[in-house]
Amino acid sequence: MSGNGENMKSGRLDVRKTYKMLIGGAFVRSESGRALDVNAPGGKWLGHVCRASRKDFRNAVVAARKAASGWSNTTPYLKGQILYRAAEMLEGRATTFREVLQSIGLSPAAAKTEVTQAIDLLVYYAGWADKYLQVFGSVNPVSSPYFNFSVTEPMGVVAYVAGEKRPLLDLVSGIAPIVAGGNTVITLSTGRAAVAAMELGEVLATSDFPHGVINLLCGLREELVGQMATHMDVNALVTQGADAKESAASREACALNLKRFFPREANGKGDEDPYRILDTVEIKTTWHPVGG
């Protein structure tokens, strides 16, 4: 968070940024009007972020569902280009992101590494957008006169809970495979990571993602994860860094509509892995007769 005070030398007051969430392509505050303080590691107050409510999450699901069919039918080539554009936008704001990450406690070296890795990860998944179907789909040699093939299809709307350890990378490594797979997503960022997430919203909003494809919330994990797991119009829940208690509760709650549930550890392993795309796609098999 830069521009946090008065520049005494010039006598000019900095214009601060109001951090807003991204829902359905619009930058919004929480409908609840609530905010959370964000402090630097030393305790210095940095500013406010929204504290999303359950209603905000429901609104985001509506936006994500509305966008789901369009995004799923977007050509793989275009999906790849849009993900690549996000990398371009992030690269262009790399300096800002390094400053933001440092303000919330990362060392300059760690901040730099995280930003470059996040950019490269977007490029990595941009490249997968028009290839994973070839790797994971199949033509099946059935013993009857049918042309039988299996393709991947997006699950639909996915909720993602990001860890805090790598404020930018934990979020990007979750979003990229989900949207590369043709799903729309609602993310939750918490604690200090919320700041990086809200900055990322500005990158994503200028990357040609159709409104509602990526929706970014920030707030309290314990307040929202249960809602994400029980929502009847969410197809999958991916969480990062959940403790045993949260994972158990989520797995149980996801049984309500048999939402797919993927708890991932927050160890940063496997960021680059096309099998993560496979987590949030379904396999559809079609039988088509061969003959007159």
Place this chain on the structure above:
Amino acid sequence: MTETSISTKGSNWGYAPAPESADHFKLKEQYGLFIGGKFVPAGSGKRFATINPANEKTLAQIADAGEKDVDKAVKAARTAYDKVWRKMSGRERGKYLYRIARIIQEKARELAVVESMDGGKPIRESRDVDIPLAAAHFFYHAGWADKLGYAFPGKSASPIGVAGQIIPWNFPLLMVAWKVAPALACGNTVVLKPAETTPLTALLFAEICQEAGLPDGVFNCITGAGSTGAALVKHPGLDKVAFTGSTDVGKAIQKSLAGRSTKLTLELGGKAANIIFEDAAIDQAVEGIINGIFFNQGHVCCAGSRLLVQESVEQEVVEKLKARMEHLIVGDPLDKNTDIGAINSKAQCERIRDYLKVGQDEGAELFQTKCPVPEKGYWVRPSFFTKVAQSHRIVQEEIFGPVLAIQSFRTLDEALEKANNTPYGLSGGVWTDKGAKIFKVTRGIKAGVIWANTFNKFDPSSPFGGYKESGYGREGGRHGLRPYVELS
């Protein structure tokens, strides 16, 4: 009788009974649990009867496994996994599966007859579908055992451990094959619980494992009802649970596994839409509707239990369907002329009859054929409902019987909207002469298996499994291996 009346009223000719003989083998009076390569009685000494639903006669007494038996079976599977199976090369594992496939083929007749006696399905289906497909499933997966590196590009695959598998009564031996073949091919060991109304072919399969020389404990079979299944799922020694059955039980299993690292795949209910467009080959489509809903008495999770027919051909399709249904023969499962066998159990028969009542109470119009049915046993005549609304229970809920709900539509979009408007997503069908329309519809149906101008086709190389509340995971094909491996 004029020639015309012969060709249009073929039923006048009737069919002489053509029963398959059951004298070439003898069932034992009682069967034990198959644990560690041996048949053993249940610790409690309890047994239950498995009956022939076509005549309500007892076929054999079956051991009723309790918690201690489940524990023994899981431990036997663990020992076999640690000491033998995980260490064996994929090549050798595969050879055991090939042996099993061959023995199933050799005993095909016995297995088919027992399947029809225990479960009520027509011998034609056991003989031509269930048993050959079960053998094919083992043959297909045998070949994967030493080629798993090619199934998961960029990854190395290793087995998960001990799998607990619970299967339903609608395709007893075929479900054994769907569950056991991929699990064993990938290097896991198995504790299987067949359904309490159809345990016999799973127990004959245990004998086949003995004949194949499969190492003790690699395959274990525990028989019993829901409580046996619950004890299996609860057992902390399982690394993986695979369940095929109802959505309610599937959800309960997922809940009971919360807080454990045990992996889970679920193949659950369905309410598939079979969509007939006006440009379809109507006679062919009518055959497809028949096959979709009356195959195996409608005891099929992927059954085409909802017919969506384009308004312009609705009357024609319904009339032809009625005429065709009147020719279906309901009766002795062992008769080679039988089209529709016995309902699997008394409980299921009552459940279907409840739905027939519910449908009428909700205002739908019931049509049932007039064919005779035997006095003893459990039977439901082929049935369909018209004048149904999307919200009706007979449209939303899985009946698992020979009962079809018919709705009409005007546009393709309306058909898709209706097709997708249930919590399920297992399968679907589309009938049209237009290739482009086929692809639009098959893409639009949110379900795991879609048949175009056909229905209810299965193959070991073809992945099967659902979207939404029809469960997750695939069985068959390369994708069906994924639930049985760890990737690194």
